[in-house]
Amino acid sequence: MRRRLSSLATSVTIVLLVLLVGFDSHNVQAKSAAGGRVLVLLDNETDKALYSQFFKSLEDRQYTLSYKTASDPKVELFAFEERAFDHVINFAPKTKNYDNKVNPAALINFVNKGGNILLAASTELSETIRDFAREFDIEFDDRETSVIDHFNYDESDSDGKHTLLVLDDKKGGFSNNSIILSKETLEGPPVLYKGIGHKIGTIPLLTRIAWITSDTAYSYETKDGQVADQDPFIFGNEISLVSVLQARNNARVAFVGSLELFQDRYPKSGNQALIDDLIKWTFQEKGVLRVTSRRHHQEGEIEPLETYRIKDHIVYSIEISEYVDDKWHPFNGTDVQLEVIMLDPYIRRTLTPLEIQPEGHQYSRIFETHLQLPDVYGVFKFKVNYKRPGYSYIVDSVTVAVRPFRHNEYPRFILSAYPYYASAASMSVGFLVFSAVWIFNKDTSAKKEDKKNN
């Protein structure tokens, strides 16, 4: 009896604990679809104060920030082969020697396991960080260089080197990708940028967010008395300032050539809006899609089949949600396509977004199409391969078998085939009649032959 009571007490405790933990984790959930654990890497512990506004905005959105110096030997990205953080902010461009487990190779591994990285560089950029960026097809200019424009700098730039650039060409110099950059950013005040430039490669996973549009800008060293006697590495339109990459596993990496952008220095500029958009996108607070279900069945049926017949009329539908403002909402795209693939796509069809039913759930939208399977049998995939810059990628496929007609499923007694039926029948009848005539005719003709031969 006592044992039973004690076991009851244990189970009650467990239930309570689970409830507590459940509530607790719900309370501290960050506004990201990927989780709220952030590792902040700094050159020095004291640098933290420079970005107080920025870090406060993250904490306001329920992120848990762990500040570490990049050379701290104890910091680890992984615990038991699992990511210990969901996001990494690397504000430590100066640190050369990573004698620990957050070196570039580990950061790349982190991305491969789905973690997001925000990397801010500066003029004092170590070779380790440049190596890391090269892995993503991004080439930062050399150490000690800055983006300079003698015709388009901000007045408050007092050192006379003209490195504080005014990015006021919001139409030309910023990505028009409305998933990453919000309207407020594009219509707000100019962005003030002071830092290093980079050149992006050709891989399609990269998206340029901000770049130079003025032809007079170039990237060069800014020592006192520096004479520009060699061609700059990049100039004019080639200079990218902010670029982002979404890896194939939907991990996001942002490269910013300026640490100053995140500092509290330029309160009236459009910097705040830009980095807000950037951090929201990079930390998966927006532009995140997910598939909640997919269905396929014959027209007029409900149950999906493992095997369809060639030329069957079927209905395919997929439900997609988009993560907006902390919640899953119906996705509003109009260009989701279905491919019916057996090595090659046999059918490629744009799916029709359906209206949200008031009595149904409100977090996703159904995309549907009615189609007739091709006149080819084999193993097919119903594949939705939706990859748009800014949105997380959707690759969703279902495998079904498509069988040929059974022998009794072919049409019979086709009107236009009657001549052939008549011919085949007349050949059979003709054979019998001819055989009969031949047999009974044989004697007389043979006699004739005999007579002739005789």
Place this chain on the structure above:
Amino acid sequence: MSSVKPAIDKLLKSYNKETPQNLKLIDAYLAFILVSGILQFVYVILVGTYPYNAFLAGFISTVGQFVLAAGLRIQTNPNNSGQFKTISPERY
């Protein structure tokens, strides 16, 4: 043209006179098969190949019959009797 007509006349005359009656019987049967095969071919060109298997069945049955009947004609032709010595008497 003037030389063709006597040639045809001669051919018909000699056919009627020289060809044994059982071979004429086969020839009539062959002509029937040939006509029905040609008709089907013309039909498939006009109407299209839709019941293609039915066309193949009908057409190939005429071809098969034609081959069989032509074979019989060759074997039973007294002119070829030297080549077919082992043929059973039932076929005559």
